[in-house]
Structures are given as C-alpha cells and as structure tokens.
Amino acid sequence: MTSVQTFRGRWLCVLASLVAGCSGDAASPPTTPADVAPVTPLAPVPNHPSPGSGSFAITGIVQGVDHPIPGVNVNAWVQEAGGFGYSWWWAHGPLHADGAGRYTISGLPAGVRVWLQAFQDGYYQPCAVSLPPVHGDTTANIVLASTGVIAPVPPSSATSRSVFGTVVTSAGQPAAGAWVDFEPIMDFPAATTHTDSAGRFALCGLPVDETIWFGAVLGSSVGYVAVPPGQSEGVKIVLP
Numbered sequence: 349m350t351s352v353q354t355f356r357g358r359w360l361c362v363l364a365s366l367v368a369g370c371s372g373d374a375a376s377p378p379t380t381p382a383d384v385a386p387v388t389p390l391a392p393v394p395n396h397p398s399p400g401s402g403s404f405a406i407t408g409i410v411q412g413v414d415h416p417i418p419g420v421n422v423n424a425w426v427q428e429a430g431g432f433g434y435s436w437w438w439a440h441g442p443l444h445a446d447g448a449g450r451y452t453i454s455g456l457p458a459g460v461r462v463w464l465q466a467f468q469d470g471y472y473q474p475c476a477v478s479l480p481p482v483h484g485d486t487t488a489n490i491v492l493a494s495t496g497v498i499a500p501v502p503p504s505s506a507t508s509r510s511v512f513g514t515v516v517t518s519a520g521q522p523a524a525g526a527w528v529d530f531e532p533i534m535d536f537p538a539a540t541t542h543t544d545s546a547g548r549f550a551l552c553g554l555p556v557d558e559t560i561w562f563g564a565v566l567g568s569s570v571g572y573v574a575v576p577p578g579q580s581e582g583v584k585i586v587l588p
Contacts, residue, residue, distance in 0.1 A: 401455060401457060402455055402456045402458060402482075403457075404454075404458065404482050404483075404485055405453060405454040405455075405456065405485050405486075406424070406452070406453045406454075406462060406464070406482070406485075406486045407451065407453075407486075407487055407488075408450070408451060408464075408487055408489045408490060409445075409448070409449045409450055409489050409490075410422065410449045410451060410466045410489070410490045411489060411490070411491055411492070412471075413491075413499075416445075416448050416449025416450075417445065417468065417471065418445060418446065418448065419445060419446075419468070420445040420449065420451075420466050420468045420471070421442065421466065421467050421468060422436075422443045422444065422453070422465070423435060423436050423437050423443065423464075423465040423467075423536075424436040424453050424462050424463065424464050425463040425465070425532070425533050425538075426439075426460050426461075426462055427460060427462070427533075428457070428459070428460050429460075429481075433533065435536070436453060445466075456482050458482060458483055459481050459482065459483070460481065460482050461478070461479065461482075462478070462479045462482060463476065463477065463478050463532055463533065463538050464478075464479070464488060464490055465477075465537070466490040466492055468492065470494060470495050471495060472492065472495055472540045472541060472542070473490065473492050473538075473539055473540055474491075474493055474499045474540070474541045474552060475501065475502075475539055475551070475552040475553035476508075476530060476532070476538035476539040476551070477553060478508075478532070478553065478555070493541075498541075498542075499541070500550075501552040502552055504556070504580050508552065508553050508554060508555075509552075509554040509556045510580060511551050511554055511560075511575055511579070511581075511583055512548070512549070512550045512581045512583065513549055513562075513573075513581070513582065513583025513585065514546070514547045514548050514583075515528060515547045515549060515564045515571070515584075515586075515587060516584060516585070516587070517569075517586075517587050518586060518587065518588055521547075522543070522545070522546050522547030522548075523547045523564070523566050524543055524545045524546070524547055525543060526542060526543045526547070526549075526564045526565060526566035527541075527542050527564065527565050527566070528540065528541050528549045528562055528563070528564045529563055530554060530560060530561070530562055532555070532560075538553075539551045539552070539553060539554065543564075549564075556577065557577045558577060559574055559575065559577060560575050561573070561574055562575065564587060565587075569588055570588075571586050571587040571588065572585070573585045
C-alpha cells in the first residue's frame with residue numbers, strides 16, 4: 349500500500365490531538381463527526397444511483413456487554429459493486445441510535461457492501477462489523493466497550509479474524525494506553541481499541557484473506573504495521 353501516512357494520518361491525528369495535538373499537514377479535527385457542521389452532499393458520480401435510492405434497510409441495536417446504549421452516533425461506509433462508495437454521514441447527515449439503542453439505515457440498493465461504525469464518548473468499538481452484499485433487509489448489532497476496560501474478543505472464525513499484538517516504543521518498552529485502529533476505508537476506523545499496561549491489544553471482525561493495516565498512537569507518536577492474510581498473533585507496532 350502506498351502513502352500509508354496519507355491514508356490513516358488524519359484519523360490517528362484525531363486520537364493524538366486528545367493528548368498532545370498534531371502538527372504538520374494534518375490539522376486537528378474534532379473528536380467525532382457530531383462536532384462537524386453539516387456539509388451539503390456532493391453530486392452523485394454519473395452512472396451510479398443516488399445514495400439512498402434503494403429499497404433495503406439495515407436495522408440493529410448498539411449495545412454494551414449486557415445493555416443497549418442510547419443516542420450513539422452510527423455511520424456506515426456503503427460500497428457499490430462498481431467501486432463507488434459513500435459515507436452515510438456524508439450522504440444523509442448525522443444518524444443516532446434512539447433511547448433503546450436502535451438504529452436504522454434505509455434506502456440501500458441491492459448488492460452493496462456495508463461497514464458499520466458506532467462511536468460515543470466513553471466507548472470504543474473493538475470488533476469491525478462488515479456485512480455481505482445486501483439483497484434484502486438485514487439485522488446487525490454493534491457492540492461497544494467502555495473506555496478504560498479491555499474488552500475480550502472472540503476467536504477467529506472461517507469468516508472473520510481476530511488479531512492480537514503489542515505496541516512498543518522504539519526502545520522496546522510496552523506502550524500502555526496507546527490507541528489502535530483498523531481502517532478498511534481511508535479515515536473510516538471500523539475497529540478501535542487501546543493497549544493494556546503491558547502494551548497488548550486485540551481487534552476482531554477483521555478480513556481473513558486480505559492484508560490489513562493497523563495504526564497506533566500514543567501522545568504525538570504514530571506507528572503502522574501491515575498484517576498479512578492468516579496472521580492473527582504476534583503483531584507488533586513500533587512507535588517512533
């Protein structure tokens with residue numbers, strides 16, 4: 349992959365700005381899209397349906413370990429078979445779960461692939477939620493963990509991968525409290541977590557047969573690593 353800094357620097361800059369701020373080309377954006385003023389959607393790409401022109405819906409609940417979480421921000425990356433993709437927030441504006449944690453994303457055309465993302469202050473999403481091509485109404489729940497708690501993750505399966513690793517400093521010391529993320533699409537973190545006191549992390553719901561990239565940030569230090577297909581353990585991210 350080329351220009352990894354360009355692909356992931358902006359989101360990791362958000363995380364770094366929580367502690368020390370960022371410098372250079374990437375400005376320090378707000379911590380969540382809820383802080384961004386509404387943007388007028390761009391015109392659809394020619395020969396592609398307008399966002400929301402389909403007839404299918406995804407519904408589900410955003411929940412913690414044993415309870416729904418009300419009012420959570422929900423976003424989706426919608427990828428069409430021909431390559432055109434869009435963010436639900438970009439196309440339709442903010443979407444929030446209701447008081448029972450329920451959300452609905454409607455108007456999806458047949459055949460699209462969807463990544464789901466939920467975010468709220470005090471929570472993180474350790475497992476990516478990727479749906480197969482949509483050909484009907486779908487139910488998909490999103491599980492969040494409380495910040496400060498290291499959430500257990502399920503083992504790898506035939507259809508999704510869990511990855512376990514460590515984040516260390518350039519001196520080889522464990523980087524406790526570093527944030528780690530996986531982005532299937534530029535600036536769309538589909539799974540996030542933080543390291544424990546020994547610098548360990550785990551993320552789940554990841555593609556099985558693809559090389560995937562992780563980014564980690566602690567203070568103003570940012571590091572990246574590529575994880576090839578099949579690897580699920582022994583991943584190390586070094587912060588400069």
